[in-house]
Amino acid sequence: MAENVTLARPYAEAAFQLAKGSSTDLASWAETLARLSNITTDPVMEECIGNPQFNPAQLAQLYFEAAGGHLSADQQNFIRVLVDNNRLTVLPEIAALFDELKADAEGIKHAEITSAFPLDDATLKNLVAELERKFSCQIQATIKLDPELIGGVRMAVGDEVIDASVRGKLAAMAIALKN
Known part of the structure; x- marks a missing residue:
């Protein structure tokens, strides 16, 4: 797990910086990351993430649809970056680290x-x-x-x-x- 936290830290920090500089607030980003984390840990989604038949655009679209269309443009871009870098599996750690950064800021x-x-x-x-x-x-x-x-x-x-x-x-x- 320490490796996942190490992989997740720069993404959590990037999401935090995006949240601070965007029109959406920290609470909205925290809620979205928690929702995306739950989507990631769903067994069906885990299977899709590991399936080489899904190209990055399809996998990102699958996340957008699973999130119910409630993602800002920055959040959609964040998902695309995670997909492109094969980091979707560390979304639970990203969400936890983001919550820590949010709590420290508050x-x-x-x-x-x-x-x-x-x-x-x-x-x-x-x-x-x-x-x-x-x-x-x-x-x-x-x-x-x-x-x-x-x-x-x-x-x-x-x-x-x-x-x-x-x-x-x-x-x-x-x-x-x-x-």
Whole structure:
């Protein structure tokens, strides 16, 4: 998968630059790339992409029709470039990288909050508010449950992890006792 991300990065950055400089907004491009990603992962479309009987113009037209005719001229040209360079299969990675670029531009960071038990709304709002204060940005949180944490929460924002779980504290104590 790392290879696909490497292949997708310049296309995601190009799409982002196109979106910033066009009449369509970033949200429209994100939505379109997500839709095109779903089209790409459809088993029938995967078969068409790998079929040498489809020439590039036919494959691009197939994408335009599958998208329901809701593509701007820049988006159509973007698809043509992907077709010409045999990069349609990395559309899911392009969409994910575009979403990251969009979030960065909008000052939004993604946080993954893992809890041993379900969090009530008030607790979740407090955690998100604390993270927003700490990172000075808007936070979009996803919640996961992991009973192995025993208690507490583990929060990951980008490369930074804040481990306030019982399991994490026990591991830290075990390391301290060994030293």
